[in-house]
């Protein structure tokens with residue numbers, strides 16, 4: 001069976017988090033932002049994350065997925081707004097404003113718990 | 117007394133596919149240094165990626181010096197088809213992987229004598245989503261759609277459409293038999309990528325291949 005494509009993203013992310021994780025302490029949360037353009041399912045990402053981190057030093061870390069909508073910019077009136085879909089007309093009448101953001105796939109924060 | 121656990125939030129700003137992107141950058145530098153124009157061909161299974169490359173290799177025979185990398189899940193069939201037209205074909209078996217990664221391209225390139233090569237085709241795994249996010253180091257991404265998939269596929273795969281340097285619409289020979297709305301397909305493409313060239317082709321009849329070859333030669 002073909003793996004869901006979220007799986008390889010989760011694999012890359014797990015390797016990246018392990019590189020950043022300090023030797024002393026436990027990673028409890030991992031925050032990522034995902035643009036809508038990437039076509040990634042947050043739920044599939046979280047399930048893949050659990051599978052790839054299982055049995056590793058970062059097992060149990062919660063994956064927080066901040067799903068970013070398309071940001072649409074209208075070249076006619078200059079308006080910029082978030083939209084759940086890429087194909088929308090602008091209220092100024094321009095039928096085809098273009099998405100200008102929504103392709104992010106970034107690791108933005110780690111939360112580390114240290115015994116003191 | 118229980119030990120107090122101290123939590124710290126470490127802000128980072130890093131691309132998740134950074135490791136892949138670094139290898140891709142090295143591939144790109146190496147290909148550029150050698151003057152090799154390279155294409156990452158992305159399209160659904162059955163859209164005609166291999167057929168298009170067969171027709172392309174035939175058309176370029178004796179004039180250009182291409183090499184081909186073919187990503188496929190398990191079989192060697194596509195590589196064998198292409199090897200009839202080109203002596204530098206490397207099959208990359210991805211197993212369960214649904215896309216090619218830059219390290220696989222790097223390793224495949226190491227198996228080819230690149231001295232004479234001036235053109236590199238990479239047939240990605242049949243998939244319209246995740247291959248787009250994995251940079252391979254190519255000069256250009258080509259999105260291949262086909263008439264049999266329906267005219268809504270561009271709208272449903274905005275990431276590929278947005279990232280493509282060229283859109284090919286294959287199986288144009290089937291137009292008389294299908295209710296494919298060519299204008300609606302193009303309108304969807306234009307919403308995401310206003311200037312990308314769209315070329316209608318048929319790998320089977322050769323229709324439209326001249327324009328594609330001219331684009332490669334440019």
Ligand SMILES: Nc1nc2c(ncn2[C@@H]2O[C@H](COP(=O)(O)OP(=O)(O)O)[C@@H](O)[C@H]2O)c(=O)[nH]1
Pocket residue numbers: 159160161162163164165166167168194242286287288289290317318319320321
């Ligand atoms: N009618 C028609 N069939 C095509 C064309 N290009 C490919 N095909 C057929 O589509 C099927 C899939 O082609 P293939 O090259 O294996 O697709 P790939 O999975 O994208 O590599 C094969 O049966 C081809 O003969 C075309 O331009 N016209």
Ligand SMILES: [Mg+2]
Pocket residue numbers: 165166167194239
């Ligand atoms: Mg093929």
Ligand SMILES: [Zn+2]
Pocket residue numbers: 074075076077078079090091092093094
């Ligand atoms: Zn407007």
Ligand SMILES: [Zn+2]
Pocket residue numbers: 004005008213214215246247
């Ligand atoms: Zn994939």
